[in-house]
Amino acid sequence: MPQTGKPEPLPPGSTIGILGGGQLGRMLALAAARLGLKTHVYSDESESCAFYVASETTRASFRDPKELAKFARRCDAVTFEFENVPDETVRELMQHVPVAPGPEPLRIAQDRFLEKSFLQQKGLLTAPFHNVASESQAREAFTALAGPAVLKTRRLGYDGKGQRIVKTAEDAARAFAELGGVPSILEGFVEFAFETSVIAARGQDGAFAAYDPALNEHEHHILRRSTVPSGLPEKKVQEAFAMARRIAEALNYIGVLGVELFVTKDLRLLVNEIAPRVHNSGHWTLEGCAVSQFEQHIRAVAGWPLGDPARHSNAVMRNIIGAEVEDWKQLAGRAGLHLYGKRVARPGRKMGHVTTISPGE
């Protein structure tokens, strides 16, 4: 990424490459189209819902250097819609084209141990945690935390996958084995009052913008509902923005990032995790703001000025999960409906969402 000097914005008609073909890639492609930018979606899955709205598509492995080089040469900038892009993929692409947010945010976000260590180093609160590389370390970590805990694989977990709640030292050792004996962390259980998230953006010129935090409610580890405003006092909202800004600046971040936060009863803000991409809890911005998180991300990646993140309305975003999409005839009556065009409604799969807005405060 050109990180120095005044950024030269990509002219309309330029092509933004998007790694990953899911709903986030799809909504990024739709946002790019509004701005007169083309998109090229690269996905390793034949059934990728972002393919239907992209100007160009490539279906190939993320580890195919020839296809990556061909893709990179046809793009003016590249971004991604999921954090588990292999390192080598980004390195290969960066030989040909700027990639945002860049490899460092990916490296941090892909590994829970690096992520939490980075956050603590930057002075941000997290749950207490210990690195776990063996069953005996799992037992020791549990003893050190002295309370219920969650064992999480360091890499490749999402929506509750790769996690086990543990209540004894023996639980911890067993969970480590059950999760395949892969590098993990044991996290102390946080007693939180509620969960929130800051969807923020940093531009190539260093500008920072953040959307009003949402109150996030989960079911079976999957986001069920995001509500804005969250009820977080204004002073705490500003503190949350400052935390997101510190993260973005430390990573020399370009684009939108999601910072998930636990809010304790005494209103301390603990970072749960960082998503180096647009985020499910920011979908409400499509209806609630003049500039959505998707457009904001594209603006940053293209070197355009960030848009105003002000919201004009209150909003409630509810995910449509798995078989719920079979009620599409009911859902069709709703304003603010988004369906992602996925063919198969597996349990837990995000199939769409509905945002309801009401006059803002």
Place this chain on the structure above:
Amino acid sequence: MPQTGKPEPLPPGSTIGILGGGQLGRMLALAAARLGLKTHVYSDESESCAFYVASETTRASFRDPKELAKFARRCDAVTFEFENVPDETVRELMQHVPVAPGPEPLRIAQDRFLEKSFLQQKGLLTAPFHNVASESQAREAFTALAGPAVLKTRRLGYDGKGQRIVKTAEDAARAFAELGGVPSILEGFVEFAFETSVIAARGQDGAFAAYDPALNEHEHHILRRSTVPSGLPEKKVQEAFAMARRIAEALNYIGVLGVELFVTKDLRLLVNEIAPRVHNSGHWTLEGCAVSQFEQHIRAVAGWPLGDPARHSNAVMRNIIGAEVEDWKQLAGRAGLHLYGKRVARPGRKMGHVTTISPGE
């Protein structure tokens, strides 16, 4: 179109065919994608900005029955983004697939004489007009109108093309010859206070919905700016809605239609013309409403329930015309920016628009 009984909505994943590849087709395709519907854009121009966002594209003549049949068989419903679709095209398509809004609205909207005759027959006010098929009829019509007038070709006029202001009977005869001696009408000049438009929709179930009318300002016969609210008194807004509804019902219309109105100083409403499609003066609904005119049209064409046309904000939409798009670096700083991805910025060509919203009333 199936016009009787309860409509069976097209399921997500269905394909909406769109005839025409301009910005209206592009924004229709983007709206369809939100709802999980695919689009197939059919255009006779190789450089069609809607191609970049459609799931499928066909570039072929509108008079190629083989290509039309192939297209129709791959679509579950077909609509169009411009009113000058040849009759034979629609007839060919209707052998294979439902076409909305259907051939009758097209027939009426394609011919200024039929259009104005239809409107008068339905009890709606228009400018006084006379059919003109010869130079002598042009002179007679001018004399009958007894005042300044506009000669307009019956077919294929838009953005002021195919029009001449005439001030004498001889002017009228000359204008008729200059416009190629094609079937025309001579319209009495209307002294209006301002122009407005109703963007309305009718669903397959007969439901009717209309957006708050915009105040429309033109420059060189091209829409410059639409402002909502228009300043039209509420009683007159309701009258305008009733006029649009009468038109839609008389035509058994399915989809969005634009009804352009002249408002006289004494607040009489005269219909200027009907656009059987989404309309430039409805672009503000993308930012100002939970359901835009584009989504509304797709909903109607797909047999879905119409969405709520309520606006949550006041809005001003300004077109970006011709070389104005060269200021894209300035424009990039604006929220509510839409660029259409057209390569060549010919004078008078609509290249994009910007909508600014502010809290509603």
